[in-house]
Amino acid sequence: MRTQSPLVAVVVVPLLFGFWPSVTTVGPREGWQVFGSAQDADGRCVCTVVAPGQSLCSRDAKGRQLRQLLEKVQNMSQSMEVLNLRTQRDFQYIVRMESLIKGLRSKFRQMDSDRRTLASKNFQELKEKMDSLQPLIPVLEQYKTDARIISQFKEEIRNLSSVLLAVQEQMGTFDYDELNQKVLSLENRLRSCMSKLTCGKLLKISGPLTVKTSGTRFGAWMTDPQASPENIKVWYMDGYTNNKIVKEYQSMADFVSGVESRTYSLPFKWAGTNHVVYNASLYYNKMQSNIIVRYSLETGRVLTQRALDSAGFHNVYPYTWGGFSDIDLMADELGLWAVYATNRNAGNVVLSRLDPDTLRPLATWNTEYSKRNAGEAFMICGTLYVTNSHLTGAKVYYTYSTRTSTYEYIDIPFHNQYFHMSMLDYNARERALYGWNNGHQVLFNVTLFHIIQSDDDA
Known part of the structure; x- marks a missing residue:
């Protein structure tokens, strides 16, 4: 049971x-x-x-006490090491002084045997040797101080030993x-x-981590959320229009250092910055159209292209920053999505889940949030998250759940460090947000609230 x-x-x-x-x-x-x-x-x-x-x-107070004692012993060991070094240095100095003392002793004997022949030259030599011995006095004083310190150390070590033994007896043989x-x-x-955790609700966005600074103010960069953990390629698309060059990097380290592994020349130029790589294919909006293109990064050719029915394009319904961002393609744990607006929905956001092979909409939801009032948007676990601005002070302001077909106004701030966000997309594999922040490629960490239900044997 x-x-x-x-x-x-x-x-x-x-x-x-x-x-x-x-x-x-x-x-x-x-x-x-x-x-x-x-x-x-x-x-x-x-x-x-x-x-x-x-x-x-460090399971209890006794463990903390042991660590404190250990730190104290370590500090004492360091002090003893410093003392030892200084002692060796002073000893070498005293060895040098020994020859001077012997010379001074012979000089006194000479003076004592023939006091009548003592001349001013002998006094001068004696004075110089006495001056050279003056530094020996503080050294000897330091030795007295060091001797007291060593005595104190010995006493403290004896006390510590007894305390450690007592603590060990109290803790027993765990x-x-x-x-x-x-x-x-x-x-x-x-x-x-x-x-087993797959989907959750967004609670917090932290960061950003600046990965690189490159390109123009607008662009997109991404990894493939469907790729294996060993596949850490990065794709880079600079600009929001009149470009069709995609750069590929074998790893994040190569991306940071600028070592390209491959360059793609797409058959059609793209519009906007809202592209996505999903399962080894690049999905992007064809320039001056509402056509979505699926381009294979393995074969270097177009696999599918299809018009998104009634979707506005070419700055008819962009995000607030413009840039031909009418059609936003994104992916999450549930699949491939398109966010756009239509005249039939009065310019408000429309959300469609797409078949990644045919690009046909599998399901569509009409929201009541104006596409032109949205700063950026991303999907997590079938829920659309919309920011209220692309500028500094932006926050995630609106969500729409495709599971319940309901919306909610929320207040989740995030740090728009470089003041202008032109791309913000969630990567389900990395559990992170990729951003293009005014010519800076950044990453945001996300905190999700999960509801899990598990069955246990009775």
Whole structure:
């Protein structure tokens, strides 16, 4: 017999690319790592899953006490090392002084044996040697101070030894290998749970991370959300019109350093900056038309092209910044989408899910949000998110759910660092937003709110 567990709300913070670990680390505190948090529908915290790092056990106050003592011993060791270096330096100085002292001693003997022949020259030599020995006095004083410090160190080490022994007795013979195995088991179970998370609701946008500064004020760059983890190619399309050159880079590092692996010359020029690479094909809006083109990046030829019925084009219904951004192609966890506007819907946003092969609309939703009032838009898990502006101070202002056919006004700010956003698209594989921000290629991290339901054996 199987029973169904209650719904659990989990906040997951996905990280960008392979540069960051797949498990979220939220400010390690005393060696602990936050793997995930749970909260109810009202946002109240229910629990947080945490575990210590594999190389450190800090499970209680006694562990903290041990670490403090360890730090103290390390500080003492460093001080002893400094003292040792200074002692060696001073010892070498004293060795040099020894010959001078011997010479001074013979000079005194000579003076004592023949006081009558003592001349002014002997006094001058004696004075010079005495002057050279003056620095020895503070050195000897320092040795006295160092001797006191060493004595204090010895006493403190004896005290620390007794405290460490007492703490060890209190903690007992706990099996840390067993604890480590439990931590690893918990981590694996949590990773397995997180891997089942597919869709969620946007809670927060953080960043941006500036990857590169290049090109004109307007453009697009992207990776393929359908590609395998080993495929990390980047595609780059500068400008919003009168261009058909696409640059390909084998990796993010190559993109940053400007090492191109291939250049494509498209058969048709593009319009706008709202292109998308999906399953090894580039989808873009053909210039001065409402035709969508599917171009194979593997064969270098057009596979499909189809007009988007009644969609405005060539700055009839663009985003607020213009740039022939009438038709916005995007992809999320559920597939390929087109965001546009029509006369029949009074210039308001229309949303269609497309067949990626034929480009036929599989389903269409009419919203009541003016396309011209939208700054930019992107899809996450079948929900359209619209920004209120393309300029500084922009925020995600409006959402439309294709699952419920309902809209909502929200307030999720994001940092428009370079003041003019001409492209903002979600990548489902990377769980990140790609942006073209006034000639800067940037990435935004997103926080999603997930609702998961799992079945457990009774």
